[in-house]
Amino acid sequence: METDVRKNPALLKLDLYCKGVRLDDSCLVEEDGGRKILRTRAGLGSGLELLLPSGLWTNVPVTEPFAKDSPYILKRAGGAYRLHTDDHFLCDVELAPKPSWYERKTATGKPMTRIGTLQGTYLGIYQAKVCEYWVEKTKVNCKFCSVGLNLGIDDADEKSLDEVMEVIWAARRESGITYVDFNTGHYTGETYLDILEPFIRRIKKEVGLLVGIQTPPHHDLSRYDELRKMGLNRVSFCFEIFDRERFKETCPGKNREYGLDRYLEAVEYCASLGRKGPLTEPWVTNGEIIAGLESPESSMAAIDWITSVGAIPTVCVFRPLIGTDYADVPPPKTEDMVPIFRHLYEKCMEHGLPVGAAPDIHVSLVMLPEECKSLSDKRYPVGEMKLKVLGKAVRWGLEKRLQNRERLFGPPPRSIAAPVFAEPGASASA
Ligand code: SF4
Known part of the structure; x- marks a missing residue:
């Protein structure tokens, strides 16, 4: 198994769950379109929603005391977000976009x-x-x-x-x-x-x-x-x-x-x-x-x-x-x-x-x-x-069903554009 978190995003996702992340003062999560930290879902998700390399979505602990000792630190540079350890840069990450309807x-x-x-x-x-x-x-x-x-x-x-x-x-x-x-x-x-x-x-x-x-x-x-x-x-x-x-x-x-x-x-x-x-x-x-x-x-x-x-x-x-x-x-x-x-x-x-x-x-x-x-x-x-x-069969079935519902019940209320399915493996909001 690859043990370098820079080359193994799954290991990074796991390590972040266990250690959390410190937010550098440069971070402006909500101002930059990120999601507010909510304590929801039986309390297991309290953290910052991020996208890691390879399209892995995660929710990283930031408010719990143990996160203050994390080797990871999130910094903002020119509007972009980068994950560092104290010594070096690890990888670019993205804030999970805050949906427009959140407001x-x-x-x-x-x-x-x-x-x-x-x-x-x-x-x-x-x-x-x-x-x-x-x-x-x-x-x-x-x-x-x-x-x-x-x-x-x-x-x-x-x-x-x-x-x-x-x-x-x-x-x-x-x-x-x-x-x-x-x-x-x-x-x-x-x-x-x-x-x-x-x-x-x-x-x-x-x-x-x-x-x-x-x-x-x-x-x-x-x-x-x-x-x-x-x-x-x-x-x-x-x-x-x-x-x-x-x-x-x-x-x-x-x-x-x-x-x-x-x-x-x-x-x-x-x-x-x-x-x-x-x-x-x-x-x-x-x-x-x-x-x-x-x-x-x-x-x-x-x-x-x-x-x-x-x-x-x-x-x-x-x-x-x-x-x-x-x-x-x-x-x-x-x-x-x-x-x-x-x-x-x-x-x-x-x-x-x-x-x-x-x-x-x-x-x-x-x-x-x-x-x-x-x-x-x-x-x-x-x-x-x-x-x-x-996966292809499920996607095909779901697309057909969604189209059928629109045909039967008309366009969604206060219709905006119908969402387009992303390619397999890509994130719907990316
Ligand atoms: S995790 Fe336990 S206490 Fe919490 S909502 Fe579920 S059943 Fe209730």
């Missing part, structure tokens, strides 16, 4: 960024009220999570169907999004799927975008058959930790309400639905874990299990966010993370999982399996060829 309000007067924000190039929406683990008398929230700290600051508490659709249209027209991701916490009565279904139906009917959800595992697994039929494209279950004792300690609410086994059961069940739903709608099941809160061996065992049932692991790097229960826990070391992310790539390829097939989705908060290729010395030419063919 606007919905018809109901809410700032659009309080409805949804771009995470890389997709729209992320934390739907519904705050996760109930945060509001119990004795809080049982996950200890790394900052959702209860964020809501009302960066996110709106109530988001109506019309408000969400308005922001989706804005993000579609002006940022060219192809994917919308909904995220909820735990609600008594397992109401999260009831809350999200009207949104899924309406997006599928009127816009035709790819849609995913991340919720706790509903006890009635047949609900996922319905979602699959509805055209949903992704379900994600965040069990975070594979080590049972660490899971109990870190996620007391999840442990009490569901238990690790229910998460695993839902991942396995949903992974089996790929063959059942509409062929025109791609289907992916993710099991999400956080690397750095258990041993690397345990994270790799989680990757083994998730891929063995046909699901794709989403692996976040633990970030000790300010104000959370784990704010003082040190971030993981890059050398402990590299084998985990190498394993992620190799296992996904060995199992022939459809990684990187969805068009124009660049993710800043995690390392995608396909991005970890340069952390491995193994090559999978047949698997990569199949993924290329699959």
